[in-house]
Amino acid sequence: MSQLDGFDGLFRLDGKVALISLCSRGLGFHAATAFLRAGACRVILVSRNAEGPQGLNQAVQRLNGLQGTKEKAVAFAVDISSTKGVGGLVTRVRGIEKHIHILVASAAATWGGPFEDTPDAAVAEALDMNVRSVYNLIRVLPHLPMADPARIVIVGSVAGFMVPHVDENGTIIYAVSKAAVHHMARQLAVELGPRNIVTNAIAPGFFPSKLANGLIERLGGPEKLNALNPRLRLGEPLNIAGAMLYLCSRAASYMNGVVLPLDRGEHLTAGAKRKYR
Numbered sequence: 001m002s003q004l005d006g007f008d009g010l011f012r013l014d015g016k017v018a019l020i021s022l023c024s025r026g027l028g029f030h031a032a033t034a035f036l037r038a039g040a041c042r043v044i045l046v047s048r049n050a051e052g053p054q055g056l057n058q059a060v061q062r063l064n065g066l067q068g069t070k071e072k073a074v075a076f077a078v079d080i081s082s083t084k085g086v087g088g089l090v091t092r093v094r095g096i097e098k099h100i101h102i103l104v105a106s107a108a109a110t111w112g113g114p115f116e117d118t119p120d121a122a123v124a125e126a127l128d129m130n131v132r133s134v135y136n137l138i139r140v141l142p143h144l145p146m147a148d149p150a151r152i153v154i155v156g157s158v159a160g161f162m163v164p165h166v167d168e169n170g171t172i173i174y175a176v177s178k179a180a181v182h183h184m185a186r187q188l189a190v191e192l193g194p195r196n197i198v199t200n201a202i203a204p205g206f207f208p209s210k211l212a213n214g215l216i217e218r219l220g221g222p223e224k225l226n227a228l229n230p231r232l233r234l235g236e237p238l239n240i241a242g243a244m245l246y247l248c249s250r251a252a253s254y255m256n257g258v259v260l261p262l263d264r265g266e267h268l269t270a271g272a273k274r275k276y277r
Helices: 026-037 056-064 083-094 119-138 172-195 209-217 221-227 237-248
Strands: 015-021 043-047 073-077 100-105 146-155 197-204 259-262
Touching: 015 026, 026 043, 026 056, 026 100, 026 146, 026 209, 026 237, 043 056, 056 073, 073 083, 083 119, 083 259, 100 119, 100 237, 119 172, 146 172, 172 197, 172 259, 197 237, 237 259
Parallel strands: 015 043, 015 100, 043 073, 100 146, 146 197, 197 259
Antiparallel strands: none
16 A cells, blocks of 8 residues: 655645746746745745836735745845856855755747847847856856755746747747757756756746737737637646646656646647748
8 A cells, every 4th residue: 555655745845945037027926926835935036127017026025925925035136147147146145045945947038020030139138048047047056055855947938849930920049049948957957966956847838928928919819829729728827836836846856857848738739820832
């Protein structure tokens, strides 16, 4: 008979410290909410901007307003696209915590438009933010001791699996950057596994957010995109929260190097929405 020792706490994060990059809104914010409600003792939010309706300060205020989470969320306004910024982040984190148990590396630079018209600056920004900054953030691990075993979750995209949009709605360089971080997760799973650190990625489809809303509208709006999805709906905050909590809890302690699609199966359907001439 299976005893399932420790089952009652399988999805709990009691006593854990999580650091989440680019999390003042959207998917990162949903993850932070889930971690705190699952018992995390501290969530550290990292992004470039502190002020404004999309800044870190409002996110911290909202998180610390949740029942039982007072003063558990803190924020550091840091530009992690540079190694100098990452180094400064290490210093500030070590000032308040001895260990980091969970690192969520999220990045959100994109570009949409015809292939030929993509500015070189957009290419550089997407690769710097979505790939280079993620790699540099994870490289601070020797300076941010991770424990128990540690979890890294990289936020990719189903665009890294397929060719979802072309022509005037093309997102080539964004898709390329997300495919890169999917493979980064696999590489790091092998590299960091012996150090008691497991690395996985999630690959969300369409979730209404500041990043996605413009493209959602250009593609016909939520109703049209719902009809193209096997589950007939876009993603919801609870879907992100559940996936993140699973990957960072003991329930997923034996998962390493996995890229988890989170799009209700849409990546299994035909990708490029275009008319061939």
